[in-house]
Amino acid sequence: MTVRREPATPVLTVEDLSITFTQRGAAPTRAVDRVSFEIGAGEVVGLVGESGCGKSVTALAVMGLLADRNVEIGGRIAYAGTELLGLPRKRMRDLRGADLAMIFQDPLSALNPVVPVGRQITEMLSRHRGLRGRDADAEAVQLLGRVGIPDPERRLKEYPHQMSGGMRQRAMIAMAVSCGPRLLIADEPTTALDVTIQAQVLELLKDLVETEGTALLMITHDLGVVAGLCDRVNVLYAGRVVEAAPRHELFGNPVHPYTTGLLRSIPRMDGDRGVPLNPIRGSVNDLVAWADGCAFAPRCDRYELECLAGTPAVTELPGVDHEHRCVNPPGTPAVVR
Template sequence: MALLTVDELSVTFTARGRRDVTAVSGVSFDVAQGEVVGLVGESGCGKSVTSLALMGLLPRKGVRLGGVADFDGTDLLTLSPSRMRDLRGRQLAMIFQDPLSSLNPVVPIGVQVTEILARHRGMKGERARKEAASLLDRVGIPDPDRRLREYPHQLSGGMRQRALIAMAVACAPRLLIADEPTTALDVTIQAQILELLRELVDQEGTALLMITHDLGVVAGLCDRVNVLYAGKVVEAAERRPLFSDPAHPYAHGLLGSIPRLDAPRGQPLHPIRGSINDTIAWADGCAFAPRCDHYTLECLEGTPALGELAGAAGPGHLVRCVNPVRDSSDLHTPLLEAPVMDASAEGDDEAPSPGTSAATSADTSVDTSSDTSSDTAPDAGAEPAAEPVADTDGASGGAPGKDTPA
């Protein structure tokens, strides 16, 4: 029995006089006790909005929520603000990307940690201070007594993230949501923080929802991974099958885009062409179709369903694609046995696909994208309005801190 069951979650931002923006639509996943589940995707895919919706941190005005998020029998999406406050911090906790802006700069660390202890565990005075010191000690902050008296700016980035984790685990939450917890940190510090999270899951049985863009972090930490694109899960699988046999062309493309530290040198990267702005509405077909190397006309016959991958190595490998990648070589040369780089071919790969903007209707997008697949150079006569970053665009909906169109 899963601790958290998210079923068909959707988040739509509404503003008077503007087009509604659906940042997340129909996202479903489970997180069990002691399990690490990853939500992976690039900026604008809706991963942060998902986490904010689960924590009840989205504004009530201008946001329409749909679906159910069942946390041990309680629907997080319909909970009253006061009951949500009781749950948050005690049973649910969250760590954010930027520890400096998540901590109050004019209040010492100690006060911020004991605040939680007072609110949820009724601890006061010396008892709370001692508990706070032991929490800091547990997350590996040396000299905790001194640190408690210090202000956030006196701590290094890694130390601040540890302090945030200490606050998050102060009440032994059952579910921890970590939104890009290591993105702002250097790799050696990242390794320390990931180790700490891993210990927490192993020792306390905490369920961890890990939100990240870094597939390397996912590969080392997550049990199960959901890949998001334009607000929908496009592939969901156990960690190993996802990395060994990615079936959705987007997941496949992401893996082909990342330079690997352990790969022999001289292997070319295979970028996904275009950008997140080259997306069509899910209602008109697969949102990824304009950027897809695997695209056929079938892709434009309505929203593809998320279903079991036929011929998968094990159960639970879900993919939202009518034309999944069976053998990587039918898409492009696979990552591992790729031949020596061919510069001229690379030029074609990375050419941005012209003229497909998020706002355009399905028809025009289809035309331009099918042109692109045969084009070898960026079309000089492309529409000038090719890739504007519209302020209410879905792309900005996923960036932390920019979730609320005015």
């Protein structure tokens, strides 16, 4: 495989993506609200946020895995210049698995329990690369070896339940990269794993991005994982990107009170132990509709009346590629409630 570097068009462009779930007899739920980001080849972009912020739904929309009914998708998703929304189903099936691949959080439910792992990989190889029989088996062995599974020939015939959690996640990564995708989406790939196994899997993903030039969309709630892996980070809250910046800029100079709140509320291995944590008050259920103002306002320390005067606009910090969506960012005097 050749190493691709910095092509003119980004591998993935998401522009003003909105996803609304409609249900008869109930008010529609907007899960994703005008989200935009780009990923270039060999780049790792993180989507960070807590449960219900819309990060997984965004991934499913990119993969074309959302149902047709009861879902309204607006905006634009383009893969290397090809518009994915509205693409004929057959074309999408050709792309999915070959050019776009996804790793799920829980490998046990993502893998088919009654099919040997090897067959699940060769299925991909025959569908997209036309490999059959021994050729496909040989390629699958090579892929399993590539993701660090010892004794891959034997593992080929085993079922998912015979493998440990870390092995299963490796097998799923092997499936995802089997056809050399240019875009890989990893949805909480290490959340179900132990820390020592998590470190192994993250190292593997990092290595794949570096050697193959794959674009990686990393979805996680763990800011530690983001700090070690992502080039650029998008922080989501209630379906919107509230802050986006390159990694060093975001962690060095976080602006949005939600980002700073998240960072201050995590106990850190290298932090001061005696100091109590600074939690964000309330929970994600305390919400204001984005149309009426900032959704984070009910939980925010810097909340002011102007926070509820319509959707907060995006502010760009000059020269550092850093944008946020806060009406009253730190630096301006805070009103204490």
